[in-house]
Amino acid sequence: KAGVTQTPRYLIKTRGQQVTLSCSPISGHRSVSWYQQTPGQGLQFLFEYFSETQRNKGNFPGRFSGRQFSNSRSEMNVSTLELGDSALYLCASSLAVSSSYNEQFFGPGTRLTVL
Amino acid sequence: AQTVTQSQPEMSVQEAETVTLSCTYDTSESDYYLFWYKQPPSRQMILVIRQEAYKQQNATENRFSVNFQKAAKSFSLKISDSQLGDAAMYFCAYSYDKIIFGKGTRLHILP
Numbered sequence: 224k225a226g227v228t229q230t231p232r233y234l235i236k237t238r239g240q241q242v243t244l245s246c247s248p249i250s251g252h253r254s255v256s257w258y259q260q261t262p263g264q265g266l267q268f269l270f271e272y273f274s275e276t277q278r279n280k281g282n283f284p285g286r287f288s289g290r291q292f293s294n295s296r297s298e299m300n301v302s303t304l305e306l307g308d309s310a311l312y313l314c315a316s317s318l319a320v321s322s323s324y325n326e327q328f329f330g331p332g333t334r335l336t337v338l
Numbered sequence: 339a340q341t342v343t344q345s346q347p348e349m350s351v352q353e354a355e356t357v358t359l360s361c362t363y364d365t366s367e368s369d370y371y372l373f374w375y376k377q378p379p380s381r382q383m384i385l386v387i388r389q390e391a392y393k394q395q396n397a398t399e400n401r402f403s404v405n406f407q408k409a410a411k412s413f414s415l416k417i418s419d420s421q422l423g424d425a426a427m428y429f430c431a432y433s434y435d436k437i438i439f440g441k442g443t444r445l446h447i448l449p
Contacts (some may be wrong), residue, residue, distance in 0.1 A: 226382075256437075266429060266439035279436045313383065324371045324390070324433060329383035 227330035248316030255297040344440035361430030
């Protein structure tokens with residue numbers, strides 16, 4: 224069974240631009256979560272989707288948004304990029320409705336650099 | 339607010355020895371889940387072990403075991419017979435309605 228895939232793996236943008244990251248969960252998984260990982264802040268929860276509905280959201284500004292499609296694939300969008308948005312963005316999928324108690328399977332991440 | 343603290347940013351252990359990684363958390367909830375995730379240098383995170391707060395018995399997965407002290411809000415990970423492949427960043431995580439990760443402990447295995 225293929226794992227969680229994320230595209231692109233690396234991305235370089237400039238301040239003020241917007242970016243869209245994509246995540247394909249493991250086949251059969253309907254829950255997708257997104258995380259931002261930085262050396263200073265560690266891993267921070269962005270949001271979680273299940274069956275195209277956002278179930279939970281972390282404490283990030285409205286510039287960060289996401290969506291999930293009927294095939295469970297998910298995208299996250301960051302508008303008006305800031306230097307501080309440079310990070311590794313991780314996507315994780317889970318079999319159950321909530322990832323709160325279930326094992327999450329992580330993708331390799333997208334390394335975003337904002338210049 | 340719930341928080342997760344890993345007080346050891348970095349640790350080293352000799353191959354075949356035992357090492358314990360510390361984790362404390364803060365919560366007012368009684369039913370929750372705790373996890374240890376491992377992130378090797380290749381960056382793909384994987385679950386090491388999971389503990390349900392309502393279970394008193396400590397979880398064990400082969401060479402990995404936890405010491406769960408609910409009253410003390412402590413959840414340490416013990417790795418026995420350390421192997422070179424155990425070298426990674428280890429994250430402790432607490433989950434109730436959403437998951438909160440600690441800042442991680444980088445574990446080095448010395449040959």
